Amino acid sequence: MNFKTLEKINQLEARYCKNCLIKKIKRDEESRTQAHKFCISECSVGLKIRSHGNQLQ
Template sequence: MKHTQIINEIDQLIENYCEGCLVKSELRKEKGKTKAHQFCIKGCTVGEEIKEAGNKLFGK
């Protein structure tokens, strides 16, 4: 898969699922930006998909 295709895949995931995410916004209000970001990376299924796609970019 080409890098541009992977980046487009990541952009689509973020656009469709992350922008306006209620879980992220509530966590951000209650526990802060860092905790919300940690949830997105480790606890969210969409975050996991984004992480996997990012790993493809770097050959991991």
């Protein structure tokens, strides 16, 4: 397993995703599923995390 890649993902999540206002609003106004879809398909940080995750496969 590539621990450097996991560390990058954890750092991005801790820095940008943990207190993300957009994610919170999406969850409150729409649903958790819609918030997740936004994060993995539209958010620049989410896309970066996703690309790092693809390297783990």
